[in-house]
Amino acid sequence: MEDTLHGNAQKLGAKGKSVETRVLPETALAADPMPSGIPPQGSVVVTVSRQFGSGGSDIAHLVAKAAGLNYVDQKIITEVAERLGVDIEYAVQQDEQTSGLSGNILEALRSSNPFNVHYMYPAAKAQSQTQELAYFHLTQRVILELATQGNAIIVGRGSQFLLHNNPRTLHIHIFAPMEYRIDYVMKQYQIKRANAKEMIEQRDDEQARYLRRYYGVDGQQPNFYHLLINTGLFSFESATNFICQALPIVQAIV
Template sequence: MATKPSKVPRVENILEDQVMKWQKRVDRRKKESAVKAPVITISRQPGILSDKLTKGLAEALKLDIFDNEIINEVAKSVKMSEKVVASLDEKTRSALDSWIQMLKSTRYLLPDTFLTHLTKVIGAIGEQGGALIIGRGANLILPPETTVRIRLVAPLGLRIVTLSREEKIASIDEAQRKIHKKESEQRAYIRKYFEVDIDDPVQYDLVINTQFMSDEQIIDVVKAGLKKKEVPKRRRFDPKPDEE
């Protein structure tokens, strides 16, 4: 019986290329005094097709895409997680550790090994800049002041039809069950690890109903949101000063 090929070697190769790209980007910023590229997170309701949109957005803003599969595999591997964090300078790594400790105290994060690696990996990716991160609660991990957090939504009926067509599901009832199952899993994951409701609009900068908008129109909306969002002068992971 043939064994299923492991995803890990492929992800390791992707990571090696990414670390090299980060280093070149840092060197270029030092020479040109360039501004750090933006970071965008995307959360989407099940049944929304966003591959074409995310690729178009990444191309338009010159961002690297980090999807669920890559984030998961890196977070599950101590070796790969450490490699991502090691791409940061010492001062930034220290600030990242402080940020994660603050997250644990304010969001009451579970003492979970995977979650610890996940927060470090997503935090390091965010600090490098130039990233489009899909799912995994990235909008709840990265500092909201320096991240554009997007939620894609659409009516249930439209999502059912879309999923049926995309996955060639003959039964509408089956497609609806799949969507409800995925929604329950997403909601449980966010509730378990971050103690918030995934549908809470306060957790996002832009909640976009994709029903009547083309990918090009959504990209224009995101670009406009990116221009309007002010970036503070303080470091990305510095804890906020105590309020009086």
């Protein structure tokens, strides 16, 4: 299912470890130098940028299965949450979207004390922004670690920019006309057309703000990708075949 959480993802860090307190953002930001993100020779990495409702995640799953690649999506959220010592729900809030005042208010309302007005104070806002930055840097680290291991297909989260120009790395963008996306979302989530359109517009806005905030672009520039595939024209199976045919070419790049 498009942009959904895919089961219980395998943890990358220490297993069986109980995390009770949140790691301070300063500690997370002062970590070791980032991995290169360059896959070993003989391996390959694929990044998949996708419009919500275009079927990009479905295609990534099909490519992972056909080419024997490690599918990476929910695994990033799970790993970052574990390293920061936060709940998965908090990590999902930070994922591919920019935290703002409305997000802080929502978090306060969901907490045990819904009248926690400290979210309004500048000091608290600065702390929240620092935590958000720590989450972003850890997200980058996890992506780079997985890319350095090779043979992975990484969905979203600006991976096409983070790994741009890396050898043995293929960048894909999946898109579709709005009407196709609306029909897709209506079927997947069993919702009405107006709700589907609203959901798509919200997701598009969140993703664009995330990319502009952290990478300075909105992800629509074609020069960042090797393949742009319109699922309004091509089936998921055709899209999978296009990507798989490109893998040996990319894999040969030194």
